[in-house]
Amino acid sequence: MPNYDLLKQGDVILTSGTNIGIKIGNFLRGRLDALKWTHAALSLGNDQIVEAVETGIRITSLHKQYTEKNIPYTILRCKTLNDSQLAEVAKYCKKRSSQPYDKKALNYFVLNGLFPTLLGPLLSLPIVEKNLNVRDSYFCSELIAEGFITQNFFVLKTDPWKIMPADFLNKKLFNIISI
Secondary structure, three states: OOOHHHOOOOOEEEEEOOOHHHHHHHHHOOOHHHOOEEEEEEEEEOOEEEEEEOOEEEEEEHHHHHHOOOOOEEEEEEOOOOHHHHHHHHHHHHHOOOOOEOOOHHHHHHHHHHOHHHHHHHHOOHHHHHHHOOOOOEOHHHHHHHHHHOOOOOOOOOOHHHOOHHHHOOOOOEEEEOO
16 A cells, blocks of 8 residues: 655656557657656645546545556656745645646647657647647646746746646656655
8 A cells, every 4th residue: 555645745646547649649759668657647745636637627536546446657756846846836736626627738749749840830830829728728747837837847848738747757857756
């Protein structure tokens, strides 16, 4: 049984799922080491997490949603932010509870993955962004990336809505921890 007391606010939880769009995106972006990581959530401390799912942003239990269902997950801890800053990341994400999920973001990942050189420049145009990114709604990794940006911490030097769950799997920025 995991020791949830070891989780800190601001820990990133990557979970393994069946989202084929994200798996294709990981594959096409050369993230073969991260094929199975299709979802990102953020620890609020102990067993509580905040995550963006198809029904919207929710606060739930890591144990009930993932451990009990035997869904694999890994936990990442930011190397550079202090506990106070990570608490602010968690607070930001928690405040977005009940906001809608951004279903259009998956289209960006698939299109950019399939045709990066052909569509890459087009996908950066404001008119395209408007149609692929829904303001005030969040894709799972977008929510967490925006939380980190409030503390001037950038997972990638790109817009938060362009960040995939596997992008958090960066050994320069995060340590993998066990609970």
